[in-house]
Amino acid sequence: MSTTSPLEKPAPVEKAGGAVATYLDQRLGSNKALGRNLGKVFPDHWSFMLGEIVLYSFIVILLTGVYLTLFFKPSMVEVVYDGSYVPLKGVMMSEAYASSLDISFDVRGGLLIRQMHHWAALIFVAAMVVHAFRVFFTGAYRKPRELNWILGVVLLTLALAAGFTGYSLPDDLLSGTGLQIIRGIIQAIPVVGTWLAFFIFGGEYPGTDIISRLYSAHILLVPGLILAIVTVHLMMVWVQKHTQYPGPGRTNTNVVGYPLMPVYMAKAGGFFFVVFGVIALISGLVTINPIWIFGPYTPDQVSAGTQPDWYIGWLDGALRLMPNWETVVAGYTISWNVLIPSVIIPGILFTLLALYPFIEAWVTGDKREHNLLERPRNAPVRTGIGVMAIVFYGILWIGGGNDIVAVAFDLSINSISWALRILLIVAPPIAFIITKRICLGLQRKDRDKLLHGYESGRVLRLPHGEFIEVHEPINVKEMAVITSKTDHAVLPAPQKTDTDGVRNPRYLVHSLRHRLSTFFYGDNVPKPSAAEIEHGQHHAAEQAAIEAPLHEYEDRDVIYNAHGGVLHHPGMPEINAEQIAEETRS
Amino acid sequence: MTVKFLAARRRNPAVAIALLLLALVVVGGAYSLASNAQPAVAAMGSQTQVEEGKKLYLEGCSSCHGLNAQGTKYGPTLIGVGAASVHFQVGTGRMPLAAPGAQAVAKPPAYNEDEVAKMAAYVATLAPGPAIPSAEQVDYADADVAKGGVLFRINCAQCHQAAGQGGALTQGKYAPSLMNATPTEIYEAMLTGPQNMPVFSDETLPVEEKKAIIAYVNELQQAPSPGGLSLGRLGPVVEGLFLWTAVFAALIAAAVWIGIKAR
Structure with missing residues (x-):
């Protein structure tokens, strides 16, 4: 809030908006709120623009x-x-x-x-x-x-x-x-x-x-x-x-x-x-x-x-895609063929969608605040469920255009419908399993990066004849991203009776929760400890140091030979140094 | 005077009988006129045309349709299908069949127009059937396009799709696209009901209405697309596909571009 008296000199360089802001502030007291909010910081990523x-x-x-x-x-x-x-x-x-x-x-x-x-x-x-x-x-x-x-x-x-x-x-x-x-x-x-x-x-x-x-x-x-x-x-x-x-x-x-x-x-x-x-x-x-x-x-x-x-x-x-099921109850027809696909399934799906955060929190027992996003690979079950939903939707969408598909690709509409009926049940779980495996594979890759550094793809022969693949330490950004992973503990399995032999009244619920929690995080690849990471990166740095003299010429521009072939490009160790020297001399 | 005369005698018992007779005469007369409107027997071709047509038939068609066109287990009888049917099926290349399948596929015709006419003339001699429509019958220049549109949506759109792009039927059968159909072909198809299509005889769909439908199909074929690219006029599925590929790619690209610029 700025209060200006006639005696005070106006600021020597007042920005164009300043007069307007002052005018409004004197009437609405808006500067405080604007000052606080206009400077509000937002993180940057293209996906936040969706x-x-x-x-x-x-x-x-x-x-x-x-x-x-x-x-x-x-x-x-x-x-x-x-x-x-x-x-x-x-x-x-x-x-x-x-x-x-x-x-x-x-x-x-x-x-x-x-x-x-x-x-x-x-x-x-x-x-x-x-x-x-x-x-x-x-x-x-x-x-x-x-x-x-x-x-x-x-x-x-x-x-x-x-x-x-x-x-x-x-x-x-x-x-x-x-x-x-x-x-x-x-x-x-x-x-x-x-x-x-x-x-x-x-x-x-x-x-x-x-x-x-x-x-x-x-x-x-x-x-x-x-x-x-x-x-x-x-x-x-x-x-x-x-x-x-x-x-x-x-x-x-x-x-x-x-x-x-x-x-x-x-x-x-x-x-x-x-x-x-x-x-x-x-x-x-x-x-x-x-x-x-x-x-x-x-x-x-x-x-x-x-x-x-x-x-x-x-x-x-x-x-x-729905088969033509109907039952007659006391003279009234129940049209399952319409009720299931257009009322029951969307009803269940939208309810699950709305409740998903609560379901996941219950399953994982996670009550912490999360302001840092989790990488999709670090929650393989969640990612798998998402991909499953996409596949499920995609199959149903193709089903909605089964006649267009039939005409465009010269297929029988009956065969398409049957194929889609089967796919609708079979494909989403397969998509889930594949996605989960990919996520776990990526987790292992992250773990390897932490423990051994980044695979440079360059094989080096040491003076005593040993061949090593050079690993490089990962950079700061990648390190921060990979180590952002938090290991979620699986909820412990409940005891049927406690030490005094008293029956656990909520055994079934807890047991279900334990199994779901295991399903959710049980397969996760644990993050290496800080000491292990330190050791791994140190080892990679050592390897990179052995290789360092070879990088002397790395920053050179592209060098062509007389026929236009590339002898060297930036980032490539100078393996044909003599030839390059000859070419650059001429 | 006359009104008074009639009014005075309107309760006379003879009136009922007279009216009944009149009604019978009108209905019967109208029916005979209507059924005469379409010549039951197709115009016969010349004798040589028929004989050459028979020769072509025996060479190219009889293996499936039988030596006397009586039909075999591979193909139906052609007795009574008429010249229009032959002209449609052979003229659009659907016959002879390239391979057995859900339905005969239109392809470049195997016979020229002259040969088709000969075979049509031969088949027309077997039994009366619909004739190839005359040029006058398919002249849609004066037809009412809007009426044709209404008739098209009532009779044709449920299989051929509102824009005439064709649609799927059961078990791999389909109603083909009408985008390349000529007026004569459309007329013949309505008249003979090829493959899965029902017959729209001149009694159910008079010549004028057929002309109107032809005019509307022509409109669908010729009319420009006022809204820009038509996307094949295949409806919302294709629009959705376009959205998810082209449009969304553009928007995501823009988002990524703006995101990258900040770094």
């Missing part, structure tokens, strides 16, 4: 969405199309579809804005998923950030809702078909399904209400919630401080990076325009959702190759 892509594409969605609302009419009143797209002229359609066509063909810049809105929406969800995987694989959701993880899962769910309500608004054949599937899914819910469907659609399908109801959800309810939760999400990052990757000088209790002002202001501001630019470029060059091709929605029509956008695609794939 979340920014989410935010920026959301801003683009909001801006373009506002433009679209100026022209879109959320009404299912039947009108005769009289716009400039000739192949639909005179066709009966809903006002929603007609106004979407008008946006595409008769509103200035409308098609570009529509495509920007849609591409940005796809990027929004995609960036969210990639950001979530970054957080997952690095263990950034661990204490104290579990609640922010839950907010992220809520945001993901809301993003899916925003996407789907938007997908359904133009009321073209594609979106109407998607809506019909959603209605089918709602109807499959036991007992209340039919009533719920009638409640949501305001009567029989498609009725006359659903577009305007989806509209209010799409432009008001869902984006409002997203905006509010994103704000809280970011405030929590602010309050809890951003996690950082391990590196020299980085600990669990500090943050090494750059201040918000000016470094991140510039970076983030610049990145916003990059994201905006990429979205605008793609939208100007590549069609998305050509609604004029699909035609107006009528419930008696459907097009081959109908699929949802990619983020709902896995649910469509699950529906397509």
